[in-house]
Amino acid sequence: MNPRSAERPRTPKGQGDRLRGEILDATRRLLLQAGDVAEVSVRAIAAEVGVTAPSIYRHFETKDELIFAVCEESFAELDRRSSAAADEEPDPLSGLAARGRAYVHFGLEHPEQYRLLFMTRAAFEGDDASERLRSTAAFDHLVHAVDAAIDAKALRPDLDPFTVAIGLWASSHGLTSLLIAKPQFPWPPVDNLIEHTLTASLAGLLPTS
């Protein structure tokens, strides 16, 4: 009956990071539910965790950093899943296609995180160089995969891997971001779209057939 007993038990000293984890979980949940970072307030996150708003700031300097932390998790998984999908393919060319397929699917599964990472201007990467590094890690893997495909003569040898990688990125990202930004558009079945886009963006790069 003591109201104290109903309250959140004070976390033991060493485990101060427990709340941090709960905040991240709650934020991820609310972000997916609301679908818009502007509608997820610090107060709402705090309430979801069962804590007052200023407590958030013990664990994250600003709201942006909290949101960024959530997106960063997603980004690491995006890289991991793209590479994993490519590794399961027998040849470099289908590996590139599998990479694109995984990329689009991942974006559609985490739309708000994808939007914040790839569809907003700079928000995060103002000065933090390490973020930019991590952010380009997945891209570097793509460049490497393109390079390998050229070496294996699966793509035309006169191509510049860096430029080609950007082109492939633009295709997959373009499709992903349009699907996210324009959900009301009369899209044909998504899987058909993905296959056409990937096929078309790779077809122009094949050795003279």
Add this chain to the structure above:
Amino acid sequence: MNPRSAERPRTPKGQGDRLRGEILDATRRLLLQAGDVAEVSVRAIAAEVGVTAPSIYRHFETKDELIFAVCEESFAELDRRSSAAADEEPDPLSGLAARGRAYVHFGLEHPEQYRLLFMTRAAFEGDDASERLRSTAAFDHLVHAVDAAIDAKALRPDLDPFTVAIGLWASSHGLTSLLIAKPQFPWPPVDNLIEHTLTASLAGLLPTS
């Protein structure tokens, strides 16, 4: 000496729309300058015009509608410029390329409008069907151009114009939005990028060569 004389002269009755135009101009200016709609407050717009914030609401129901009105202008010009660029080309294929070129250039010239129109979720088009119609007008022109190219045997005859148009849109939009969202990325010269992307996305669609 009367402070009244220093104030904005009260607009004559009939010309209530004059302020509306000034508000749109000021908003467009601040949007381009700040580069982020979140940093352009209604109060700032009002101050730029020389008026108090609530007066804005005589002419626009909400801030979103004001922003949308600005973006809508841009969108009409995007459609117009794409079609104009295509009309200057001799054949359907280079017409499609010109269309893409104009599209990317336009996005880079109006980055925040482009971002709001194509890189944010739904914000505007919740219920307004007329907006969606106008928004897809440019896309319909693209579908028609693809159709014409297929008829002229400039593209493979087995292709579905609608799907192809989406693929081309995804490429151009993907490049545009990445350039806008990631200005710090070590991009190669933009014109090279555009040409490569357009060439690559069209090359896979040509008749069996």
Add this chain to the structure above:
DNA sequence: ACCGTTAGGTTATCGCTGTTATCTCAGCGT
């Protein structure tokens, strides 16, 4: 077994945002 330190929370408050309700007052039609 005590006690100062400190981690991990609280309450109160700030300045800013978009927005609304209310008031003022110039100019037109009668």
Add this chain to the structure above:
DNA sequence: ACGCTGAGATAACAGCGATAACCTAACGGT
């Protein structure tokens, strides 16, 4: 001359991100 109307101003609201000041329970050293 008078009142209606429309275009602006003033005042105020709730909610936002963020900060300052404070409280208190748990731990470590003696």
